[in-house]
Amino acid sequence: MTHGNGGDRRESDRPIGRFSSLKIELGTLIVIATAIAFVMAWFLLKVGWSGWLAMPLTLAVALGITYAFSRGMTAPLRQIRDAAEAMAAGDYTVRVDEDATRRNDEIGQLARSFNEMAGELQHADQMRRDMVANVSHELRTPVSALQAMVENMADGVTDPTPANLEGILNQTHRLSDLIAFLLDLSRMEAGAASLNVERFDFADFLDETVEPLEIADGGHAHDIRLDVPAGLIMEGDQDRLRQLFTNIIGNALKHSPDGSAVLIEAREDEQHGTIVTNVVNYGSQIDPAARSDIFRRFVKGKTGPGTESGGTGLGLSISRWAAQLHGGTVDVVDDERGADFEVILPKYHTA
Incomplete structure (x- = not known):
């Protein structure tokens, strides 16, 4: 699943989209807009237009060119924003589309890194879901066995023989091991633990x-x-x-x-x-x-x-x-x- 704006320009449609640096792209955009504005203002003044009319029109055209070019340049940023909002809402399947990841500039690098991060988060979320299911199953089994054993002893169905008590002890060991695993997980999440050297x-x-x-x-x-x-x-x-x-x-x-x-x-x-x-x-x-x-x-x-x-x-x-x-x-x-x-x-x- 990808998020994007159908009206945004693709990389192949961006005349200055081949540069390896966003700074160079922005610099090129400023130079082009300035050159067009200069030529247009010179031409309008040459044909007799008033400066009060030529300058506003020239500025409007320069701003329009800048907006048209910059919209294509920043389209992946809007996609990343939308994808980040979707991930914040719990949807880890979102990705920035391939056109953004094929860019050579910093935005392309950001898009590729974002997709890698989204993949890792999706994997971690799925593994957590699986772990919750596994832990629930692992807990249910010894708890059910313990409950059955203790109820049978309480009802007088079975006697508290050494073998039965050993069975209860084994189930408590399973519970202890699982709890130890969960404690270790919390320590790993914290990133550190004290050592008794x-x-x-x-x-x-x-x-x-x-x-x-x-x-x-x-x-x-x-x-x-x-x-x-x-x-x-x-x-x-x-x-x-x-x-x-x-x-x-x-x-x-x-x-x-x-x-x-x-x-x-x-x-x-x-x-x-x-x-x-x-x-x-x-x-x-x-x-x-x-x-x-x-x-x-x-x-x-x-x-x-x-x-x-x-x-x-x-x-x-x-x-x-x-x-x-x-x-x-x-x-x-x-x-x-x-x-x-x-x-x-x-x-x-x-x-």
Whole structure:
């Protein structure tokens, strides 16, 4: 959908629309209008017109020429204004038409940037809608299960056995995880979070991070291999970093066939003062065109052709956010072995 004025001139109809600068276009317009006014005034005076008649007529003609030319020059600005008003009212599908985006001057650059921004806002709005639907579903499931379990116990239908209580505990864990996701989203929206920086052994840290993931992996029989040198000390917020690696490793497990291996290897880059960690999901690959998209908020990966992985679509974006809080990066890199998430973190935290 585009907004525009059918009476506005298209770029091909603007005699001075080929310049790469709006200042040059305006300067050219002033020169043309002034030259026409001068020639017209000279001619009218030459043929005997009174100056009191020639000057007003000349000014009117100059103003008419200026208005006609400037209307075509500023048409995209009116389109951008109308589109911005539509977006303010909640319509993110509006775009400035292609004629405006093909201009070579600053207005053309503005039109192209506006369309890119509108596309990003439309994507974000759709992802938010999807996230609300996903969160509602994710909340409804454990809440319904908890309600049924507690009602059955209250009515005496079931007994509060250890197995039943464990089921209630598992559902509360699901709720806690979802609430943690939402809190992390609010922190990302705020753009910052406080860090509790401490020194720790990186190998021990990864062991502690992987252990609950191995337990949760259940009957999928994934082989999680750790290749981390002993005595590798770093500084950072363990809770945030555990969040980072839990999401990255959990993502690798989720997208690995049962019985396959996931490698976690780390090394110190002494030249740059960083610790480089690679989480390799053997056998699978990520399309290079999709590598940046998977880190966007609310974007969910595929577990198979035409199927989504479920969840909130926040895990990888939270991982990148946690890395950035430490001055690090998370990216997917080329690796013949499989999908490789490379995490680069400064060894020592600098405030």
